[in-house]
Amino acid sequence: MLGSTFLFRCLNFSIFLLQANLIRTSAMNYLLNTGIQWGAAPAVKGVRDAAVELLHTLVSVHAEVFAGAKPLLDRTLGILVEGLIDTFLSLFHENEDGEFRSLDANGFCQMMIELEYFETVLNPYFTPAARExxxxxxxxxxxxxxxxxxxxxxxPGHQRRSTRGSEDAASDDRQQGGMTVSPDDLIALAQQCSAELLQDELERTRINTACFIESVPLDTMPDKDAFDLRGSEDSPTQYYQESAPKPLVPAPPGYSVPAPPGYSSRGKRR
Known part of the structure; x- marks a missing residue:
């Protein structure tokens, strides 16, 4: 009897390791293998298909654990979600000299809306460690x-398009050269993007994530401020004031205004 129990636990542990490796592979594909250039990202139109495909991996795990070991569902998904966020963080640091050598305003807003999307959909399984x-x-x-x-x-001259006239380019240089961009500006842009697009994206992908949010209203957001990015005194995030209003700010160079509410394209998003 003891031997059978031991073998059963070993089998479950082996399956768990396979699931964890599969999620890491899915995270790598999501961040690094979709063709997006994070330093020259296109305008934000919503949650990319790559984000939904990443969730499909967790949907499969959810179905497997729910069918075979339902009492372990919360614990298993909690560990895997925590591992997913840790994997995102480690992949970012591992690729700071590669795919994440630069990150423009569009790329930042794309990442922010998708991270908030993950947090909203997977909210029941977000542990305190995952939130940190x-x-x-x-x-x-x-x-x-x-x-x-x-x-x-x-x-600004480094971003100049060769097809534009010299007078237009010089005008852009003068406008952008005197512009300063603070963390508050980027946070406000990301919040604006999320406010305009996230709810529609949750509705659009509801069937893909129903197993996670079937008991959670779509207008229920995580308890904490999704953009509470206050950091150490040496970090630019120190400038973020949670209680301060988030005014609309001029878009920094390279940023494209997100699609307006009601955007209904369902085509592939890279």
């Missing part, structure tokens, strides 16, 4: 985007 990891990830993304967008503002 998410906060750390949002913080390093904000630092990278602030650094990159500020460099573009200081050196």
């Amino acid at each position: 990891s998410l906060k750390s990830l949002q913080g390093v993304l904000l630092e990278k985007a602030t650094e990159n967008v500020s460099e573009v503002a200081e050196n």
Whole structure:
């Protein structure tokens, strides 16, 4: 009897390791293998198909555990969600000299809306440790985007399109050269993007994530502020004031205004 129990536990542990490896592979595909250039990202139109496909991996795990070991569902999904966010963070650091060498305003807003999407859909399985990891990830993304967008503002000629006339380019240089971009500006843009697009995306993908949110109203957001990115005194995130209003701000260089409410395209999103 003891031997059978031991073998059963070993089998479950082996299956869990396979699931964890599968989720890491899915996270790598989501961040690194979809063809998006995070330093020159297209306008944000919503949650990309890659984000929904990543959730499909967790949907499969949910179905498997629900069918075979329902009492372990919350614990298993909690561990895997925590591992997913930790994987995002480690992949970012591992690729700071590669795919994440730069992160423009569009790329930052795309990441922010998708991280908020993950947090909303997977909210029942977000552990305190997962929330801390998410906060750390949002913080390093904000630092990278602030650094990159500020460099573009200081050196606008590097972003000039060769097809434009010299007078237009010079005008852009004068406008952008005197522009400063703060973390608050990027946070406000990301919040604006989320406010305009996230609810529609939750509705659009509801059938894909029903197993996670069937008992959670779509207008129920995570308890904490999704953009509470306050960091250390040496971090640019120190400038974020949670209680301050989030005014609309001029878009930094390279940022494209998100699609307006009612955007209904259902085509593939890279």
